[in-house]
Amino acid sequence: MSIGKGLFVSFEGGEGAGKSTQIRRLAEALRRHGYDVLVTREPGGSPGAEAVRHVLLSGAAEMFGTRMEAILFAAARSDHVEEVIRPALVRGAVVLCDRFMDSSRVYQGVTGNLEPEFIEALQRVAVNGVVPDCTLILDIPASLGLERARRRGVAVSPTAGPDRFEKERIETHEKRREAYLDIAAADPERCRVIDAQQTEDAIAAEILSIVEQRLPPVTETSSTYPETAQ
Ligand code: TYD
Secondary structure (H helix, E strand, O other): OOOOOOEEEEEEEOOOOOHHHHHHHHHHHHHHOOOOEEEEEOOOOOHHHHHHHHHHHOOOOHHHOHHHHHHHHHHHHHHHHHHHHHHHHHHOOEEEEEOOHHHHHHHHHHOOOOOHHHHHHHHHHHHOOOOOOEEEEEEOOHHHHHHHHHHHHHHHOOOOOOOOOOOOOHHHHHHHHHHHHHHHHHOOOOEEEEEOOOOHHHHHHHHHHHHHOOOOOOOOOOEEOOOOOO
16 A cells, blocks of 8 residues: 555564665665655664664563564554654655564464464554565575574574574464565555575676666655664
8 A cells, every 4th residue: 555655665584584685775875866765664663663673582572472572563563654654754764674563474474383363463553554565584594594594594693693583493483474475465456575695796686677667756854774784
């Protein structure tokens, strides 16, 4: 659904699929073409949602159960949508979001074993009509993605270790991959699956060509939230 004059693109996929690198490259390419680009991420992307992010990724909410976690993800999403995403789309920006509603469907719904009706009810409230125009699913075998995520984690922070969701078993990650492919098959207008085993350049070119077909007319300024995240 189009909100305002902007374009809303979400990036999805398992761990280590290369989302952040590709988001950065697409943002650079679009800015070179003069687009107002907002780069953001979930959970987080607004001050309220970043506060909830810490609770979720540290595992502090895990003991309260998947339902509680799903509601917290939705609370964070609602704040992010209303404070950041909707205003950006209204002003005509291209919004690139690292994870959005499909992550909740996959992580909390499919591998968290929550009923689809519960997840969809939360989503309706959280997104409040702000659905991505285009969702790019970076697809990679779980074992390869986890290995990449592990190496990246060690390089960035040698002592931090995996987060709450990275720690889960390989079968869980493989199930998520399947769940993403199911979402793409059910909503082919919105979703495109990208083979994330291609070279970084090939993936960037494929993504740019998909997004270019949907771009609105050029507007001005750019921003990234949080400034340090990308
Ligand atoms: P993050 O470090 O931002 O990672 P990634 O590089 O994997 O995108 O961690 C976000 C984690 O939160 C990730 O493991 C997926 C999980 N998540 C959910 O479980 N549900 C959600 O709705 C969202 C947005 C993320």
